[in-house]
Amino acid sequence: MRYLTAGESHGPALLTIVEGLPANLQLDTAAVDRELERRQGGFGRGGRMKIERDRAVFLSGLRFGRTLGSPLAIQIANRDHDNWLAQMATVGTQPEELARVTLPRPGHADLAAALKYNLKDIRDVLERASARETAARVAVGAVARQLLAAFNIRVASQVLAIGEVASVGADPADLVTLTPEVDSSPVRCPDIQAAAAMQALIEEKRAAGDSLGGVFEVVVTGVPAGLGSHVHWDRKLDGRLAAALMSVQAIKGVEVGGGFACARLPGSRVHDEIAYEDGRGYFRRSNRAGGIEGGVTNGEPLVLRAAMKPIPTLTVPLPSVEIDTHRPGRAAVERSDVCAVPAASIVGEAVVAWEVACALREKLGGDSLEEMREHWTAYNSMLTER
């Protein structure tokens, strides 16, 4: 499967084309909208999310809510475009009096991409670099998670840290069941005390014109052993999941299972003993590998963590250099989030759901959901016979 996204942050709409879905998956389009709504939330967001009310409009690939096996085209309107008609017109001539953005923000794509693409108005960069694009990815992930749900594979997440406030978090194995509780926390952290401290810290940094990052965890349950492959670097599922998470705006580190902590421990305290019980088959008494060994799922839940850097746009901006004159100045200020870790955790769920769905499609093949199910049944009975 593959997908592309298009769209500028204040352009008319975000678009995505998803290719390679099986036919006959009954899609709950309201559930796609619910995922978009989850991404819009979280304590620490800026004013933009008050304007938007993201809805997925399906333009192709569906008939009466059922996938046809043809490309799915999804459009999400940018309501804010109405306020940017002159600045973000897709055709016509740029008016002389239109103010350009010429003071690049440290930490954003502003300067690096303006140099690369020879752009004189940094708006040409920031409109696409913006994490508004992740709304399209959440729509794609929402479709992927419905395909996974047809095989009882579930995806969930929680926020583990915002700035220096950290929580041990809920047991990853319980996270799917705990999703309503996690979602009801304004910072998506089920530890009530830590959540309150996180919100207080966000308020403090907002008042100081500063920003915050943090850490979130994504968990996938119900994953059978055997997704991904050990045979080639670009088929290793841990590598693909890490790339997917790292591609999300502002993600600077990814851990699988024990991650960086494993480097400090001896092997006897890292690797998961192998056990076997009749009727249950092979299993592990611990899951420090995070459900992947050798690039292949081992039947335990997938556990991944991502580190998000602080938001680059600061209302008390850092020193920068004006790109027309090379004179020192202060970075441009765009309307911005102070902290978007809760929203990023939803994006994390989406990109992980997509990669796991791709791996499932590769394992099971088939052009229709029925064919996938037949292969699933055959594969599972092969697993239980071993």
Ligand SMILES: Cc1cc2nc3c(=O)[nH]c(=O)nc-3n(C[C@H](O)[C@H](O)[C@H](O)COP(=O)(O)O)c2cc1C
């Ligand atoms: C959900 C989400 C919301 C974000 N909101 C903002 C924002 O409001 N302002 C901002 O400057 N950066 C925001 N970012 C981060 C930037 O998009 C990101 O730092 C930038 O594109 C540079 O990419 P890089 O950090 O991956 O190098 C957000 C990221 C995510 C995942």
